[in-house]
Amino acid sequence: MQVQVVDYQSPDAPEQFVKSLRETGFGVLVNHPIKQEVVESIYKNWYEFFTSDEKQQYAFDPEKQDGYFAPEISEVAKGHTKKDIKEYYHVYPWGRIPASLKDEIMAYYELASNLATELLDWVETHSPAEVAAKYSEPLSNMIKDTPNTLLRVLHYPPLKGDEEPGAIRAAAHEDINLLTILPAANEPGLQVKLNDGTWSDVPCDFGNLIINIGDMLQEVTGGYFPSTSHRVINPTGKGSENSRISLPLFLHPRDEVVLSERHTQRTYLDERLKELGVK
Numbered sequence: 001m002q003v004q005v006v007d008y009q010s011p012d013a014p015e016q017f018v019k020s021l022r023e024t025g026f027g028v029l030v031n032h033p034i035k036q037e038v039v040e041s042i043y044k045n046w047y048e049f050f051t052s053d054e055k056q057q058y059a060f061d062p063e064k065q066d067g068y069f070a071p072e073i074s075e076v077a078k079g080h081t082k083k084d085i086k087e088y089y090h091v092y093p094w095g096r097i098p099a100s101l102k103d104e105i106m107a108y109y110e111l112a113s114n115l116a117t118e119l120l121d122w123v124e125t126h127s128p129a130e131v132a133a134k135y136s137e138p139l140s141n142m143i144k145d146t147p148n149t150l151l152r153v154l155h156y157p158p159l160k161g162d163e164e165p166g167a168i169r170a171a172a173h174e175d176i177n178l179l180t181i182l183p184a185a186n187e188p189g190l191q192v193k194l195n196d197g198t199w200s201d202v203p204c205d206f207g208n209l210i211i212n213i214g215d216m217l218q219e220v221t222g223g224y225f226p227s228t229s230h231r232v233i234n235p236t237g238k239g240s241e242n243s244r245i246s247l248p249l250f251l252h253p254r255d256e257v258v259l260s261e262r263h264t265q266r267t268y269l270d271e272r273l274k275e276l277g278v279k
Ligand SMILES: O=C(O)CCC(=O)C(=O)O
Pocket: 152, 154, 170, 175, 182, 185, 190, 230, 231, 232, 246, 247, 248
């Protein structure tokens, strides 16, 4: 099955959306509550931030994980050896945020987190009883008042031709969290690995809202909802001259939330951050 594009306003949206998640790890919503003008304005304002020197004042804090991650310290995806070609900023409500960008990005953080609550309810409603029986608390409750949900503003710079051979914008990886909410970026490149092992473009019309499953939801559901591999490939031709900005919101439960018999959110997250080499 390919990733489905679902009209958020249609009566069977919850069912269709959860089916797509279950079968591909991804679902795409159109006609959703996140306004495109808001996303466009965020892309524009953060592009200016990434192309200014101001970012150097916000170097990330290895303990707290907020702030600016420069290309030199950018992630090496699990199981890979080359760094991704990207820089990014981690926004947390309690973290450092440049004053001129704060109100807009926090309004987005709230809006997307509220929508996320609804989407987790959709997932819960359409979970088989034996899967839902494993949930230590309702899924949407797991993120209630959480300080851990992370909004990452990503900038993939234009390619200059001197990149490390074999490096790509984002090497194949799975997300760590429950669900990821991702407005379509301003440039293409996002691909998902299908069940048959082939890579497929995620429908990325500007205005689409892409949602994918992370490892924590897979853990909570005993594998019923799969966290699928995805990547961002390098542009070719004229596209190489363009920056790509994207804005994933990674939903993370509160620290003490029990994911499974072996993990709370905190034990799981710390293990994964060490593997990524950022902790
Ligand atoms: O930039 C994108 O479209 C996806 C980014 C992503 O998968 C991630 O940061 O985990």
